[in-house]
Amino acid sequence: MNKKYLNWKKLAKIMIIVVVIEALFLLGAFHQINYKSNNQAQSVTDENVGEITDGVDVVQTFKYNGDYINKISIKAGTYERNNSGTVSITLTGDGKKIADNKFDVSKVENNKDIVLKVNKRVDDKYNRYKLTISGSESTKNDSITLYSNSKGNIHDGKLSVNNKSIDGELEMTVYGDNIRYIGKFWPIFFAVFILIIATFYCVQKKRESLGKKSILHNLFYNLERYHFLIKQLVSRDFKTKYKRSVLGFFWSFLNPLMTMLVQYAVFSTIFRANIDNYPVYLLSATVLFSFFTEAVGGGLGSIVFNAPLIKKVYVPKYIYPVSKVLSTAINLCISLVPLAAVILITGELPNKAYILIPFVLVCLIVFCIGMSLILSSLMVFFRDVQFLWSIISLLWMYATPMFYPEDIIPKQFHFVLTLNPMYHYISFFRTIVLEGTSPQMVEYVYCLGFSVVICGIGAAIFNHTQKKFVLYL
Structure with a gap:
């Protein structure tokens, strides 16, 4: 730990970012913080x-x-x-x-x-x-x-x-x-949250100064040393996808729209009467779920397909699945443009709740990184994973209310929705764009919880198995 990455100036920047995020959260979800649904x-x-x-x-x-x-x-x-x-x-x-x-x-x-x-x-x-x-x-x-x-x-x-x-x-x-009487105590919660972050940073800074292992030191070290490689891998994956394509990245606009049009033609006569603004209802789910399947589908083979590079040059192996997800996230951002156009055409107007959209997108990206870490590890030892994933992702899609209303699912099977992370991400997003309001607080817990837990499990599995990768590649 010759170079010191943690200093008071960096702590000040982190605190400013945290305060800004908290202020935006209060602005977008003020009502849900202070009130609980009672219909x-x-x-x-x-x-x-x-x-x-x-x-x-x-x-x-x-x-x-x-x-x-x-x-x-x-x-x-x-x-x-x-x-x-x-x-x-x-x-x-x-x-x-x-x-x-x-x-x-x-x-x-x-x-x-x-x-x-x-x-x-x-x-x-x-x-x-x-x-x-x-x-x-x-x-x-x-x-x-x-x-x-x-x-x-x-x-x-x-x-x-x-x-x-x-x-x-x-x-x-x-x-x-x-x-919600607990809403009165949110300023205290935020102050405690800031205090916890500041304390954690100070502890990590002390460990760095003593030459001990520091999570934040390793994080900033890897970002500085490998950020160029990550950037190049993301750029390569994005460019390779549309190489020799006439329309190029415009397929990121067309894919979700064409998928929606097909599904709309098939399912609108069945479900449209029960769902308000069916085009936005359908396209919002299509965009998010398409990103999920593409990101995880690309991430699961990232170690196996980069075997020649892994054997020749040492870099942290987690960079490969992470870069795959991040390159697909670029397509996600582009896909939001036609979705925004459909939202405006159908008469839905942007509102302050839209500032909460980055939260659900970041949670979804972190969740996909976790899934990619798990599946890419398994893929090294069991090549059948790529074929199983195509079946699992299809079943997952039909188990998620994308083109049908969730109330058609019998109550005794609603636990399936509760345990389905993609249902919560899509529902969170739909609440913002269709109802113009923030979801209830429990949805924040579900979205953040699934992301952190799956990413944590993925990191643990990947870290435990990566030493054996070279023996099976």
Whole structure:
């Protein structure tokens, strides 16, 4: 350890980076830090309230025990025709207006939800809420209806049309949250986190000064010595992939789009009615899962295929699978461009939650590095791994809700989704681009946990087996 890599200037830079990351996290996930999801749904239908024409007032009272209401969705029917006019929806709490909006009836799709956005913390003193739906500029046989359920009373309220009571209640869902009191302590958590990082750095700096083994010293040493090699390997893999190709790297744009178009043509008639913005739902999963299969598929053969170089020149062997994943990550970044175009074309607008996208992408890349380390180690001893992986990746794809809604999976098999890392990465990404909000805190734990655990297992297996590689290459 002749050269010292750890100094106070470097610690200051690390602290600045950590503080900036924490600030961006607070900005993008502030609501989820302070609130926990508490949705209240009536999803059974056996009646309807009739057409919402001029002079028709539908009133639904209900109770909600949450602290914050995000939105209220109400299922509507169009009678499979082109209707006209407007529908006004007003939400009040104990007579005080909370939210209201008008909706163009001609834009309402059959069996789709009309969504009243609220996004307000509600007063604890509100005992009962009232939802008023009124029609205007609509005549008979030219308007929509609202569905109702006459047998259940999930919302503990009353339904009436023009002051005439009707048994049951509207088919609607109140999307809301409860206060997380732990949110008050986040500044303390962040301060402790910064203190832990600073303490760890100081301990590593002390070990470096005493000439003992230091994790951070080895990290910075390898980055300085081998960063040029990693850069060259990544560049080589990226250029080789499109060598002698007419379109070159434009295939990174075309591949996800063409895959989506094929899947869309096959599955849209089956699942589109149950999924909002199906093109973005499908393409977002296609981009992430394609990166996963390509990165791990390339990484698993990185040691075997680089055998001549490994036998002649000494470099840390983990560089080969890592460089394969990083070169594929370049394609991932390029693939996000057509995805962004589809998002804009379909009417989804970027929001502050988008600053959280790098988190899930980094977690996915780290997860792929871990998988590549595991499989590349096994590949040296068992060449059958490459054939098994093609089957496993196909099964993995069908076990992940890419082109079908996750609610079609029976509840007794939902544990399969919980144990599926790709489900959590894709779900995290979809929540941001489709719902415009941060996922719940538990999803951060799943994404980060799978990445750290798999990468740790991969590093341990790779480190344990790499000494025997030369005997089997």
